[in-house]
Amino acid sequence: MRWGVVATGGIAERFTRDVQEMEDAQVVAVASRAEESARAFADRFSIPRAYGNRTEMFADADVDVVYVATPHSGHLAAASAALDAGKPVLCEKPFTMNAREARELVALARERGLFLMEAMWTYCDPVVRRLVELVRDGAIGEVQSVQADFGIAGPFPAGHRMRDPKLGGGALLDLGVYPVSFAQLLLGEPERVQADARLSPEGVDLNTGMLLGWKGGAVAALTCGIEGRSGTRATVTGTRGRIDVPSGFFAPGSFVLHREGGAEPEVVTVESPLHGMQHEAAEVASCLASGALESSLVPLSGTLAVMRTLDAVRSRIGVHYAQDAPR
Numbered sequence: 001m002r003w004g005v006v007a008t009g010g011i012a013e014r015f016t017r018d019v020q021e022m023e024d025a026q027v028v029a030v031a032s033r034a035e036e037s038a039r040a041f042a043d044r045f046s047i048p049r050a051y052g053n054r055t056e057m058f059a060d061a062d063v064d065v066v067y068v069a070t071p072h073s074g075h076l077a078a079a080s081a082a083l084d085a086g087k088p089v090l091c092e093k094p095f096t097m098n099a100r101e102a103r104e105l106v107a108l109a110r111e112r113g114l115f116l117m118e119a120m121w122t123y124c125d126p127v128v129r130r131l132v133e134l135v136r137d138g139a140i141g142e143v144q145s146v147q148a149d150f151g152i153a154g155p156f157p158a159g160h161r162m163r164d165p166k167l168g169g170g171a172l173l174d175l176g177v178y179p180v181s182f183a184q185l186l187l188g189e190p191e192r193v194q195a196d197a198r199l200s201p202e203g204v205d206l207n208t209g210m211l212l213g214w215k216g217g218a219v220a221a222l223t224c225g226i227e228g229r230s231g232t233r234a235t236v237t238g239t240r241g242r243i244d245v246p247s248g249f250f251a252p253g254s255f256v257l258h259r260e261g262g263a264e265p266e267v268v269t270v271e272s273p274l275h276g277m278q279h280e281a282a283e284v285a286s287c288l289a290s291g292a293l294e295s296s297l298v299p300l301s302g303t304l305a306v307m308r309t310l311d312a313v314r315s316r317i318g319v320h321y322a323q324d325a326p327r
Helices: 010-020 035-045 054-058 072-084 099-112 126-136 171-187 278-290 300-317
Strands: 002-006 026-031 049-051 065-068 089-091 116-118 143-151 192-199 205-213 219-225 234-238 241-245 255-259 266-268
Touching: 002 010, 002 054, 010 026, 010 035, 010 278, 026 035, 026 054, 035 049, 049 054, 054 072, 065 072, 072 089, 072 099, 089 278, 099 116, 099 300, 116 278, 116 300, 126 171, 126 234, 126 241, 126 255, 126 266, 143 171, 171 205, 171 219, 171 234, 171 300, 192 300, 205 300
Parallel strands: 002 026, 002 065, 026 049, 065 089, 089 116, 143 219
Antiparallel strands: 143 234, 192 205, 205 219, 234 241, 241 255, 255 266
């Protein structure tokens, strides 16, 4: 599987490093707005081709699939251009700036008959997949609550990407997408959304709390922030037990299963030859090999549902982006 990577930031570096370690995958091209940046990135990772224009990379016949790693304000434009050029796309999270953009991107992929997937690596992680399997098999009974947090230390200066509304700044889209996606992986789209936040002078959220509710009575208490490092832990509580996920719940090495009835807690791990972002790259390769237009692990319906929840949270905390304006 020959990858073309759009952008040269930290997440692009991590994805490229992981893919280059795989036996059956390779990054063969990188595109950036500046050819110098693309060339430096290509040299660092021994990538054969560097483009200062992503349109040229999308026309490269040796690129099988495109990975979009731009800031999320650029996801729609980059992914749409790749799809228009006939390339399957793996697009970083958050998928887009809002649910409307997400619907547009999904509609374009379906119109073109091309594969599209959000790069929600958590959903592809074998430990998380085992957790979901146990929950669905009734290991902890009926899920009653989900708790998850994701906060980073900061603080970020006013001009930083994390505080720039033009780039979709704030904690929610960058970090809150993880606890929301984790909760919805287990419970689906919530019926009720409550939220509160502290906003920056630029109008983006610095510290956000969310309370989601479902028809059956389950709730999720989720937080995200960019001014204090949290434990990044998660807990799933059911009527017959509990699962505790340690720090880094979005890509955990293990979790602890507590069953009611006096049984000793079980530390659950999963052996895998892959690590990190290799899991999502392998899922894309598997889907393309089978002719699937979307992933069963990261279905587009779930991506759209998460974007709707993020929109609902933003409407309640008063965070608005230019992309939300009526067209």
